[in-house]
Amino acid sequence: MTARTDSTPENVTPIIVEGVDQEPVESNRRLFTGVSLAVIATIMAVYAFFHVAALNGLSLSAMTWGVLDFEFLPSMPLETWNFRIVHLAGALGLGFLIYAGCGFPTSTQKESRWIDWLSIPLLLAALFAFGMAIWFAIDIAGGAKWNGIDKTIKFRETWLYGAPLMVSTVCAIILSWFHKRDRAAVTMPDVVLAVCAMAVAAYLIVIYGTLMRNATGTPFAPIGISIAAVAGTLLIMELTRRVAGLALVVISAIFLGYVFIGHNLPGFLNSPRVTWERFFSQLYTDTGILGPTTAVSSTYIILFIIFAAFLQSSKVGDYFVNFAFALAGRARGGPAKVAIFASGLMGMINGTSAGNVVATGSLTIPLMKKVGYDKKTAGAIEAAASTGGQIMPPIMGAGAFIMAEITGIPYAEIAIAAIVPAILYFVSIYFMVDLEAAKRAMRGMRDDELPKVVQMLKQVFLFIPILILIIALFMGYSVIRAGTLAIVSAAVVSWLTPTRMGIKDVIKAFENAGQMSIQIIAVCGCAGIIVGVISLTGVGARFSNVLLDIADQSQLLALFFAMCISILLGMGMPTTAAYAVAASVVAPGLVALGIPMLTAHFFVFYFAVVSAITPPVALASYAAAGISGANAMETSTASFKIGIAAFIVPFMFFYNAALLMDGTWWQVLRASATAVVGVYFLSAGVQGWFFGGRTVWFLRIGLVVAALLMIEGGWRTDLIGIAVAAGVIAIQKIFNPKPGATLRATGMD
Incomplete structure (x- = not known):
C-alpha cells in the first residue's frame, strides 16, 4: 500500500491512498516465477471460478464445454x-x-535439496493411495458390495489405501518442517501433501457416494473412512498452522485429546469412552469437518472473497479510505477517525480483524502518531476499529454466514439485527477517540492535506456494488444470487474509472480470490474439528446444564460466565473459528436459559469478535503493535480500554431486544438513543473527560454508574441514569473539582 502525494501551487502534498486493499505477502508465502507461477495462478483462478459456477447452478459439462445456462438456480x-x-x-x-x-x-544457509529426493518414495506412496481410491470406484461401479465387515475389503482399505496414505501424510508433514528451499521453488514434501489431500477427497467421494455415510459411527463403516479422516484432519491442522499460527491448532489438539481421555475426567467434563475408528468415521461428516463451518466457507464466504477480489481489482478499497479521509480527516485527531470509518468499510468485506489491521493500519497508524497519538494508542485505535468491521452489516466478515447456517435464521434478518449493535460499537470507538483527542488538544488535518470532498463525491458510483448487494438482499434474493450480482457489478463499475477490468483483470481477480480464500477455508476446516468434538462427545449439552445451574443463582452471573468462556475460546483464533466454537459450546446453554436464539448467538458472536482485542492473546492488537512499534501487551490493554463499550453492548441485547430490531419502530429508536447516550457516559467515564474538561475520579465513577443504569432500557433506569449524569455535570460546573496529583501520576486521568 502506498500514499501518493500530488503537488499543489502551495507545495502542499495531500494524501492520495493507493493499494490499500492489496493483500500483504506473508513471510512463508512462496513467490513463484515463470512456468510455476503460470500453473499455480491458473489453478487458483479455476478453483475460484469453479465455486461461482457451481453455486449458480452450472453443471460440470457447462463449466467444461462452455454450454452456459445463465439462469440463477437455487x-x-x-x-x-x-x-x-x-x-x-x-x-x-x-x-x-x-x-x-x-x-x-x-x-548464509544452504537449501536442503536432499529432502526432495527423500520425498520421492512418499510421492509414489501417495499416488498409489490415490490410485487405490480410483480402483475402489471402478470396483464399486462394477457391482462390488462395500462395507466395514468384509475382511477382504478391510485389508484393501487398511494396507493398500490407508497405510500408504498415512505414511505419506505424516512423513511429508515432518519433512516440510525442516525443508528450506528458495522462495520460488515448489518442494517435494508439499507436493506429496497436495496429492494426499486429493487421495483423501477421492476416497471419501467414492465411499460416501455408495450411501456408506449412513454407516458412519457404526461397525459397518469401512475402516478407510476413519483412516482418510485421520489423514484429512492432520492435513487441515498442518495447513492451519502455516496460514493462521499455532493457537487454533493447539486448541484443536486439546479437543481431540479430550475425546480419548474424557471418560477419565470428573464432573460435566466426563464423556463416554469411544474408539478412534468410530470417532473419526464421524468426524469427516456434516457433524464435524463437513458441517456448518465448511458449509459456509464453501458457499457464502468464498463468494464474498471473490467479491472482495473484484473490488480490489476495481480499486474500490482505495476509494473507501480516500473517502474516509475526505470526510473525517478534518476532525480533531483526524487520522484516528479516518481509521474508524475506513476500517469499518474495509472490515465488513475482510474475513479477519488482523487482516483488516494490516490493510488499513499501515497508513492510518503512522498518521495518528504524526498528529500526536502515542504509538500504543495509535495501534490500539486501529485494532479496535478493525475488529468492529466484523460486525458491520451487510457482510459482517464471515461469522454472520455461519450464524445463519447454525440458527436457520435468514441472513437478511441477521444483517438487519446487526445495524444498531454496529452503530453502538463504532459510536463508542468514536467517543473514545474524540475524548482522547480533546484531552491531548490534538488538531485535525488541514484541507490541503486531504483528498477533495468534491472529487470523492464525483466517484461515489464506486459504492454501487455494495448498494446492489444490499438492495438484492432486501428484495429477497438469495445470498448467492445477491453476491454474484455484486461481483458482476464490481466489474461493470470499473469501466467508469481509469482502471477498467478486462479479461486479464477478471482472471487476475479470480486468481487473487483463490489465494485469499485458503486461510479462511483452512481455519473453517480446523474449527470444524472442534465443532465435531463438541457435537460427538456431548460436552456442549453438559456445559448448558452448568449454565442452567449458575442461572439458578443469578442469570446475570450466568451471562458473565458465558461471556468469559466465549472470549477464552476465541483468544488467538480468527473471528470465524472463534464464533463457530463459541456457538457450539455457549449458545445452546443461553438458549436453554430462555434467551431467544438470535439474541443468544449475537451475544457469543460479539464476544468472539472482541476476543481479537482482549488481552492476553489479542490477534488484532498484536498486528497493530507490529506496525506501530509499541509493546504488544500494552497495545492490547489499550485496545481493550478503547473497545470497552463492546463488552457492555451484548448485555444490552439481553435486557432490551429492541436493539436487535425486535420491537416497534418507536421502541427501537428509543432504545438506540438511550444506548448511545449511555455509551457516551461510559466513554467519558473511562477517558476522564466530560463537558470540555478533565473529570475527578468520583465523577468518573458516577458517569460509569449512569451508563450502566441505561443498559436495561427501561424508563425508570434511564431517568435515574440521566439524573446521575446531570448531577455529575452540576458538580463539575459548580465546584469544578480537579483530579489529584496521585491520579495524574498513575495515568488514570
Whole structure:
C-alpha cells in the first residue's frame, strides 16, 4: 500500500491512498516465477471460478464445454457433501503449494535439496493411495458390495489405501518442517501433501457416494473412512498452522485429546469412552469437518472473497479510505477517525480483524502518531476499529454466514439485527477517540492535506456494488444470487474509472480470490474439528446444564460466565473459528436459559469478535503493535480500554431486544438513543473527560454508574441514569473539582 502525494501551487502534498486493499505477502508465502507461477495462478483462478459456477447452478459439462445456462438456480448440481469435500481438498492442495512449512533459507544457509529426493518414495506412496481410491470406484461401479465387515475389503482399505496414505501424510508433514528451499521453488514434501489431500477427497467421494455415510459411527463403516479422516484432519491442522499460527491448532489438539481421555475426567467434563475408528468415521461428516463451518466457507464466504477480489481489482478499497479521509480527516485527531470509518468499510468485506489491521493500519497508524497519538494508542485505535468491521452489516466478515447456517435464521434478518449493535460499537470507538483527542488538544488535518470532498463525491458510483448487494438482499434474493450480482457489478463499475477490468483483470481477480480464500477455508476446516468434538462427545449439552445451574443463582452471573468462556475460546483464533466454537459450546446453554436464539448467538458472536482485542492473546492488537512499534501487551490493554463499550453492548441485547430490531419502530429508536447516550457516559467515564474538561475520579465513577443504569432500557433506569449524569455535570460546573496529583501520576486521568 502506498500514499501518493500530488503537488499543489502551495507545495502542499495531500494524501492520495493507493493499494490499500492489496493483500500483504506473508513471510512463508512462496513467490513463484515463470512456468510455476503460470500453473499455480491458473489453478487458483479455476478453483475460484469453479465455486461461482457451481453455486449458480452450472453443471460440470457447462463449466467444461462452455454450454452456459445463465439462469440463477437455487440448488447446486453437485451433491452437497462432494462439493464440500472438493472445496476442502482444493484449498489444501493449493495451500501446501503456496505456503511453506518453515522459513526460507537466508544468504548464509544452504537449501536442503536432499529432502526432495527423500520425498520421492512418499510421492509414489501417495499416488498409489490415490490410485487405490480410483480402483475402489471402478470396483464399486462394477457391482462390488462395500462395507466395514468384509475382511477382504478391510485389508484393501487398511494396507493398500490407508497405510500408504498415512505414511505419506505424516512423513511429508515432518519433512516440510525442516525443508528450506528458495522462495520460488515448489518442494517435494508439499507436493506429496497436495496429492494426499486429493487421495483423501477421492476416497471419501467414492465411499460416501455408495450411501456408506449412513454407516458412519457404526461397525459397518469401512475402516478407510476413519483412516482418510485421520489423514484429512492432520492435513487441515498442518495447513492451519502455516496460514493462521499455532493457537487454533493447539486448541484443536486439546479437543481431540479430550475425546480419548474424557471418560477419565470428573464432573460435566466426563464423556463416554469411544474408539478412534468410530470417532473419526464421524468426524469427516456434516457433524464435524463437513458441517456448518465448511458449509459456509464453501458457499457464502468464498463468494464474498471473490467479491472482495473484484473490488480490489476495481480499486474500490482505495476509494473507501480516500473517502474516509475526505470526510473525517478534518476532525480533531483526524487520522484516528479516518481509521474508524475506513476500517469499518474495509472490515465488513475482510474475513479477519488482523487482516483488516494490516490493510488499513499501515497508513492510518503512522498518521495518528504524526498528529500526536502515542504509538500504543495509535495501534490500539486501529485494532479496535478493525475488529468492529466484523460486525458491520451487510457482510459482517464471515461469522454472520455461519450464524445463519447454525440458527436457520435468514441472513437478511441477521444483517438487519446487526445495524444498531454496529452503530453502538463504532459510536463508542468514536467517543473514545474524540475524548482522547480533546484531552491531548490534538488538531485535525488541514484541507490541503486531504483528498477533495468534491472529487470523492464525483466517484461515489464506486459504492454501487455494495448498494446492489444490499438492495438484492432486501428484495429477497438469495445470498448467492445477491453476491454474484455484486461481483458482476464490481466489474461493470470499473469501466467508469481509469482502471477498467478486462479479461486479464477478471482472471487476475479470480486468481487473487483463490489465494485469499485458503486461510479462511483452512481455519473453517480446523474449527470444524472442534465443532465435531463438541457435537460427538456431548460436552456442549453438559456445559448448558452448568449454565442452567449458575442461572439458578443469578442469570446475570450466568451471562458473565458465558461471556468469559466465549472470549477464552476465541483468544488467538480468527473471528470465524472463534464464533463457530463459541456457538457450539455457549449458545445452546443461553438458549436453554430462555434467551431467544438470535439474541443468544449475537451475544457469543460479539464476544468472539472482541476476543481479537482482549488481552492476553489479542490477534488484532498484536498486528497493530507490529506496525506501530509499541509493546504488544500494552497495545492490547489499550485496545481493550478503547473497545470497552463492546463488552457492555451484548448485555444490552439481553435486557432490551429492541436493539436487535425486535420491537416497534418507536421502541427501537428509543432504545438506540438511550444506548448511545449511555455509551457516551461510559466513554467519558473511562477517558476522564466530560463537558470540555478533565473529570475527578468520583465523577468518573458516577458517569460509569449512569451508563450502566441505561443498559436495561427501561424508563425508570434511564431517568435515574440521566439524573446521575446531570448531577455529575452540576458538580463539575459548580465546584469544578480537579483530579489529584496521585491520579495524574498513575495515568488514570
